[in-house]
Amino acid sequence: MQRTLIGxxxxxxxxxxxIKGWVxxxxxxxxxxxxxxxxxxxxxxxxxxxxxAAIETAKExxxxxxxxxxxxxxxxxxxxVNAKVQNGDIELEVTGIEVLAKxxxxxxxxxxxxxxxxxxxxLDHRALTLRHPRLQAIFKVQAVIIDSFRxxxxxxxxxxxxxxxxxxxxxEGGAEVxxxxxxxKKAYLTQxxxxxxxxxxxxxxxxFSVNKVFRAEPSATTRHITEIVSLDAEMAFIDSWTDxxxxxxxxxxxxxEQVQQKCAHELEVLxxxxxxxxxxxxxxxxxxxxxxxxxxxxKDLNPEQERKLCEVVKEETGSDFVYVYGYPTMKKPxxxxxxxxxxxxxxxxxxxxxxIEWLSGGRRINDYQQLxxxxxKWNMDPKKxxxxxxxxxxxxxxxxxxxxxxxxxxxxxLGLKNIREATLFPRDMxxxxxxxxxxETNK
Amino acid sequence: MQRTLIGxxxxxxxxxxxIKGWVxxxxxxxxxxxxxxxxxxxxxxxxxxxxxAAIETAKExxxxxxxxxxxxxxxxxxxxVNAKVQNGDIELEVTGIEVLAKxxxxxxxxxxxxxxxxxxxxLDHRALTLRHPRLQAIFKVQAVIIDSFRxxxxxxxxxxxxxxxxxxxxxEGGAEVxxxxxxxKKAYLTQxxxxxxxxxxxxxxxxFSVNKVFRAEPSATTRHITEIVSLDAEMAFIDSWTDxxxxxxxxxxxxxEQVQQKCAHELEVLxxxxxxxxxxxxxxxxxxxxxxxxxxxxKDLNPEQERKLCEVVKEETGSDFVYVYGYPTMKKPxxxxxxxxxxxxxxxxxxxxxxIEWLSGGRRINDYQQLxxxxxKWNMDPKKxxxxxxxxxxxxxxxxxxxxxxxxxxxxxLGLKNIREATLFPRDMxxxxxxxxxxETNK
Numbered sequence: 016m017q018r019t020l021i022g023x024x025x026x027x028x029x030x031x032x033x034i035k036g037w038v039x040x041x042x043x044x045x046x047x048x049x050x051x052x053x054x055x056x057x058x059x060x061x062x063x064x065x066x067x068a069a070i071e072t073a074k075e076x077x078x079x080x081x082x083x084x085x086x087x088x089x090x091x092x093x094x095x096v097n098a099k100v101q102n103g104d105i106e107l108e109v110t111g112i113e114v115l116a117k118x119x120x121x122x123x124x125x126x127x128x129x130x131x132x133x134x135x136x137x138l139d140h141r142a143l144t145l146r147h148p149r150l151q152a153i154f155k156v157q158a159v160i161i162d163s164f165r166x167x168x169x170x171x172x173x174x175x176x177x178x179x180x181x182x183x184x185x186x187e188g189g190a191e192v193x194x195x196x197x198x199x200k201k202a203y204l205t206q207x208x209x210x211x212x213x214x215x216x217x218x219x220x221x222x223f224s225v226n227k228v229f230r231a232e233p234s235a236t237t238r239h240i241t242e243i244v245s246l247d248a249e250m251a252f253i254d255s256w257t258d259x260x261x262x263x264x265x266x267x268x269x270x271x272e273q274v275q276q277k278c279a280h281e282l283e284v285l286x287x288x289x290x291x292x293x294x295x296x297x298x299x300x301x302x303x304x305x306x307x308x309x310x311x312x313x314k315d316l317n318p319e320q321e322r323k324l325c326e327v328v329k330e331e332t333g334s335d336f337v338y339v340y341g342y343p344t345m346k347k348p349x350x351x352x353x354x355x356x357x358x359x360x361x362x363x364x365x366x367x368x369x370x371i372e373w374l375s376g377g378r379r380i381n382d383y384q385q386l387x388x389x390x391x392k393w394n395m396d397p398k399k400x401x402x403x404x405x406x407x408x409x410x411x412x413x414x415x416x417x418x419x420x421x422x423x424x425x426x427x428x429l430g431l432k433n434i435r436e437a438t439l440f441p442r443d444m445x446x447x448x449x450x451x452x453x454x455e456t457n458k
Numbered sequence: 459m460q461r462t463l464i465g466x467x468x469x470x471x472x473x474x475x476x477i478k479g480w481v482x483x484x485x486x487x488x489x490x491x492x493x494x495x496x497x498x499x500x501x502x503x504x505x506x507x508x509x510x511a512a513i514e515t516a517k518e519x520x521x522x523x524x525x526x527x528x529x530x531x532x533x534x535x536x537x538x539v540n541a542k543v544q545n546g547d548i549e550l551e552v553t554g555i556e557v558l559a560k561x562x563x564x565x566x567x568x569x570x571x572x573x574x575x576x577x578x579x580x581l582d583h584r585a586l587t588l589r590h591p592r593l594q595a596i597f598k599v600q601a602v603i604i605d606s607f608r609x610x611x612x613x614x615x616x617x618x619x620x621x622x623x624x625x626x627x628x629x630e631g632g633a634e635v636x637x638x639x640x641x642x643k644k645a646y647l648t649q650x651x652x653x654x655x656x657x658x659x660x661x662x663x664x665x666f667s668v669n670k671v672f673r674a675e676p677s678a679t680t681r682h683i684t685e686i687v688s689l690d691a692e693m694a695f696i697d698s699w700t701d702x703x704x705x706x707x708x709x710x711x712x713x714x715e716q717v718q719q720k721c722a723h724e725l726e727v728l729x730x731x732x733x734x735x736x737x738x739x740x741x742x743x744x745x746x747x748x749x750x751x752x753x754x755x756x757k758d759l760n761p762e763q764e765r766k767l768c769e770v771v772k773e774e775t776g777s778d779f780v781y782v783y784g785y786p787t788m789k790k791p792x793x794x795x796x797x798x799x800x801x802x803x804x805x806x807x808x809x810x811x812x813x814i815e816w817l818s819g820g821r822r823i824n825d826y827q828q829l830x831x832x833x834x835k836w837n838m839d840p841k842k843x844x845x846x847x848x849x850x851x852x853x854x855x856x857x858x859x860x861x862x863x864x865x866x867x868x869x870x871x872l873g874l875k876n877i878r879e880a881t882l883f884p885r886d887m888x889x890x891x892x893x894x895x896x897x898e899t900n901k
Binding site: 018035037038054055079080081115116117118119121140141142143145146150151154155157158161162165169172174175176177178179180181182183193194195196197198200202204211214215217218219220221225226227229231233241242244252381382383401402403405406408409410411412413421439440442444447448449451 | 461478480481497498522523524558559560561562564583584585586588589593594597598600601604605608612615617618619620621622623624625626636637638639640641643645647654657658660661662663664668669670672674676684685687695824825826844845846848849851852853854855856864882883885887890891892894
């Protein structure tokens with residue numbers, strides 16, 4: 016019989032159906048056996064009556080067995096209806112069970128309520144823990160975040176491009192770059208598609224990418240992973256850095272709206288409340304931000320100051336978001352556009368939310384001569400960014416762009432404590448899938 | 459004045475507008491100067507009359523200058539209308555030119571007709587050659603291919619996931635893997651998200667990903683690049699490998715339809731004709747394929763045989779596509795499902811088109827004990843795929859999946875000669891952006 020998805024069962028009352036999925040819960044009550052079955056669309060309760068042809072098999076089936084279940088969709092008596100759960104008004108009276116795959120006894124409690132693993136255990140057993148509704152909810156939200164980013168970009172005339180992961184030795188590369196043994200040569204994993212997206216912008220005007228970036232920071236904090244999904248955008252023919260701010264704000268607003276609309280169930284499972292974005296996100300220069308905090312001016316906000324600024328802005332305006340722009344020019348990368356009226360400060364910007372930077376971007380230098388002079392001031396080797404410089408040598412429009420980290424955004428939207436929770440297969444100093452053994456050293 | 463996109467100009471006849479873009483062509487006719495201006499939406503002809511306030515600037519502007527042009531949209535006299543080109547019925551009478559950025563003289567002819575570069579020169583100057591309509595067309599088509607893949611997957615209930623690029627030493631890894639210096643340990647760049655997509659499938663049933671894979675093959679052919687965009691899908695609860703074939707066929711069909719609909723202009727620029735997919739793509743077992751070719755059976759078709767088979771099938775059925783399934787079990791990876799009636803052959807499949815493999819996939823083993831026995835037969839270390847095996851230890855449904863290379867598909871759809879033409883920033887043995895210098899050795 017054609018498979019019916021569990022999420023569609025309520026449209027099949029009094030019909031005989033076949034569902035396929037996993038056994039989430041099994042309650043053997045002696046004569047009868049109750050089950051919760053699960054597929055990608057949800058869960059339903061099933062009962063195997065003593066008279067059922069399936070009663071013998073039902074006694075042998077265990078949690079996480081993969082089964083094909085034939086049965087009749089019965090409306091529950093009024094007193095048994097549970098309006099709070101999916102399919103709470105029906106019950107599947109099981110007439111046949113086919114075991115498609117067996118499962119070994121679970122190493123820990125995977126039930127919806129009982130699950131309470133240490134993060135390291137959760138990660139060590141990612142292949143199993145991903146079946147938990149809470150973890151599924153996280154990665155469903157992440158898929159919507161990433162897809163909504165793309166959707167909004169496309170709606171604004173941005174073209175998607177594929178940024179490379181392997182890069183040559185770049186002028187930007189520092190200690191925090193992974194080296195790749197590239198045949199008999201050295202190459203590196205990209206830290207950012209920045210220079211590539213600027214190149215592609217000079218051909219297509221508006222471009223975006225969803226690509227991996229890599230950070231070899233030897234940090235083991237709750238915010239650091241080595242492989243990140245970067246959501247990048249770059250746009251030509253801006254009049255001011257505020258055009259970039261506005262585009263980035265509209266993008267984040269769209270993503271939040273989509274998550275609200277498409278992930279209501281997941282947000283509920285995770286007990287998450289989306290941050291508030293007001294009509295016009297408050298925007299302060301770095302100088303103004305320090306004044307607001309009443310602390311001496313510095314080259315950047317430290318994490319504590321970022322938290323504090325978000326608190327103050329939330330209190331004053333109701334906004335969970337705040338833009339900070341105008342950083343000391345010489346403290347930032349060479350391509351950031353200096354404020355023409357005050358070149359000590361640039362037109363770079365960050366978007367903070369709930370105490371953490373979500374997005375950074377700003378206007379870039381598009382004038383070739385100005386770029387060359389920055390390359391010199393920054394003590395960079397122009398040969399190492401030859402292809403990038405060529406894009407600007409032959410006429411590049413005023414432009415800017417921004418970037419978001421998908422995992423950080425997921426973590427922050429959902430109020431997770433550790434970025435590893437928001438990463439399907441997190442890599443860090445100590446883990447690639449499983450903890451790195453001491454045996455596999457590179458020495 | 460608000461910018462009007464060049465593609466929208468025909469709706470503004472007799473109005474004054476401002477356009478922003480690049481100078482593609484400049485023809486100084488002494489008293490008057492003619493231009494072709496270009497933005498991301500197309501091109502338009504402009505004329506600067508001797509009486510125009512912009513005539514002095516017009517004399518100084520050169521190809522690839524970035525300009526903001528103010529002018530009046532005039533209908534062309536009947537005799538000057540060119541119905542074959544965009545905006546062939548209008549001309550912009552330029553009243554003002556603002557130079558937004560200058561360009562140096564071009565190193566080679568970039569005009570639409572005159573462009574005729576060697577591939578290596580094209581790649582050495584990717585930052586500039588990307589501005590050519592022909593190259594722009596290629597990457598617009600590629601964006602549609604990738605996006606259409608995602609669209610179709612989503613429409614079929616597949617969830618997007620992010621597959622990792624950095625992997626631990628895997629049982630599958632051979633010589634053709636790039637090694638990464640991972641802090642003080644060794645890691646590798648993924649060759650395929652295969653094991654990860656199977657893991658994620660056991661949680662979400664239907665999953666897809668668009669992610670980079672890396673091949674360290676020391677080959678310098680027209681088909682080999684080291685960094686590839688892999689379009690991957692995996693689906694649970696199949697009844698047969700033919701479910702996977704059908705899903706992959708429907709996916710490719712959808713992608714072709716979308717390219718046809720959305721890229722008519724680009725296909726014309728490139729002189730490309732989409733391959734023909736008939737109602738039901740012909741499908742042969744490998745044994746049948748060899749019989750068809752009248753050659754002795756072997757473990758796989760060689761490139762010449764693939765070409766020949768496609769020719770024969772095209773002749774017989776009109777189909778540019780052909781599926782081949784049923785490869786010798788022991789010659790393929792451990793996870794491919796052996797045909798239960800004839801376990802010497804598996805239920806893996808390839809989709810060929812125009813002489814080249816586009817897609818491969820098939821049914822996978824979902825039974826844990828069978829997987830373990832294959833791991834042993836294939837002489838693999840189960841510790842190295844521990845996370846993968848865990849997914850199957852706890853109940854995994856019958857399943858399969860498939861994968862496509864985005865660059866190869868782009869190349870084949872457009873009839874390009876070299877996969878590097880279909881790759882924005884191709885990496886190979888000898889090139890990462892620019893040719894690798896001998897100085898940067900790893901020794």
